[in-house]
Amino acid sequence: MRDFEYLAPSTLVEALQLLSQAAGQARLLAGGTDLLVRMKDGTVNPGQIIDLRQVAELRGIREEGGMIWIGAMTRHSEVASSPLIQAKAPLFSEACRLIGSWQIRNLGTLAGNLVNASPAADSVPPLFTLDAEVILANHRGERTVPVALFAEGPGRTCLGKDELLTSIRFQPLPETAVSFFLRAGQRRALAISKTSLAFTGILDDRHSTWKEVRIALGAVAPTVIRAHRAETYLVGKPLSRKALEEAAAIVSEEAKPIADVRSTIEYRRLVTGNLLIQGLWPLMKED
Numbered sequence: 001m002r003d004f005e006y007l008a009p010s011t012l013v014e015a016l017q018l019l020s021q022a023a024g025q026a027r028l029l030a031g032g033t034d035l036l037v038r039m040k041d042g043t044v045n046p047g048q049i050i051d052l053r054q055v056a057e058l059r060g061i062r063e064e065g066g067m068i069w070i071g072a073m074t075r076h077s078e079v080a081s082s083p084l085i086q087a088k089a090p091l092f093s094e095a096c097r098l099i100g101s102w103q104i105r106n107l108g109t110l111a112g113n114l115v116n117a118s119p120a121a122d123s124v125p126p127l128f129t130l131d132a133e134v135i136l137a138n139h140r141g142e143r144t145v146p147v148a149l150f151a152e153g154p155g156r157t158c159l160g161k162d163e164l165l166t167s168i169r170f171q172p173l174p175e176t177a178v179s180f181f182l183r184a185g186q187r188r189a190l191a192i193s194k195t196s197l198a199f200t201g202i203l204d205d206r207h208s209t210w211k212e213v214r215i216a217l218g219a220v221a222p223t224v225i226r227a228h229r230a231e232t233y234l235v236g237k238p239l240s241r242k243a244l245e246e247a248a249a250i251v252s253e254e255a256k257p258i259a260d261v262r263s264t265i266e267y268r269r270l271v272t273g274n275l276l277i278q279g280l281w282p283l284m285k286e287d
């Protein structure tokens with residue numbers, strides 16, 4: 001590793017000032033589970049490290065003004081074990097519970113997972129179906145960006161050089177919502193997702209047809225994507241196995257994966273559709 005200057009601000013204002021003075025030469029440190037790997041293999045060589053771990057304003061989970069607010073430095077283990085998230089966005093807590101291992105979840109943060117901009121980042125598909133917003137700040141002020149516009153490609157985001165991600169917010173799901181996050185990897189733990197799927201759906205008052213549906217897919221395109229055609233297909237459809245199988249076939253078509261050392265295109269497409277079937281099958285009635 002090359003030498004670097006280590007800075008540890010204790011407030012957000014201080015962190016933003018340091019970032020603006022660094023003129024693009026600094027890297028922010030959250031949990032370090034991505035950044036340190038890259039610094040050790042030499043792909044990232046920052047002149048300065050701005051460690052955000054002492055900035056208390058960037059931590060926490062709360063409900064305010066009808067929205068759920070989560071500080072950027074909140075760790076995956078904190079999201080997974082939060083009673084508020086378990087009640088109001090259970091699929092998000094499920095996704096964070098599946099990330100890496102205990103050690104990774106106790107260090108890794110939401111900001112790191114989002115800024116890393118991996119299409120396989122597990123916390124991101126649930127945030128797409130929750131229509132979450134990310135809040136970005138620099139020393140001049142802040143702006144809000146829909147999570148779907150934050151990542152622009154593998155490893156690329158809309159963050160400016162002097163900006164940091166401060167928090168994430170979204171509306172809680174209604175109690176009656178159906179939601180889940182499922183992923184397929186080489187192993188159950190410590191394996192990058194080969195494909196993943198997040199689902200949120202609201203049924204009509206008689207619990208017989210879908211009124212609203214959101215589906216997001218991970219690891220099958222350059223960024224996480226929504227499966228808009230499958231969503232539109234399912235709205236108004238009954239809880240039938242036939243409709244579910246058709247929706248899964250559409251999901252498989254909407255997935256645009258690459259082939260790599262971990263999977264073939266055909267495998268990823270088929271399994272992505274099957275994740276929808278796996279998640280919704282217990283709700284289905286006989287056709």
Ligand SMILES: Cc1cc2nc3c(=O)[nH]c(=O)nc-3n(C[C@H](O)[C@H](O)[C@H](O)COP(=O)(O)OP(=O)(O)OC[C@H]3O[C@@H](n4cnc5c(N)ncnc54)[C@H](O)[C@@H]3O)c2cc1C
Nearest residue numbers: 028030031032033034035100108109112113115121122165
């Ligand atoms: C063994 C192992 C297993 C893993 N398993 C999984 C897995 O199953 N699923 C998964 O999704 N990921 C996994 N990861 C990847 C990683 O743990 C996650 O992406 C994690 O959330 C990164 O968070 P961090 O806080 O450690 O980020 P860091 O490494 O500290 O930072 C990552 C990037 O984000 C930037 N950054 C951090 N905070 C901010 C901020 N507030 N504003 C702007 N930029 C910021 C940093 O400068 C850096 O570029 C794994 C990693 C390892 C090493």
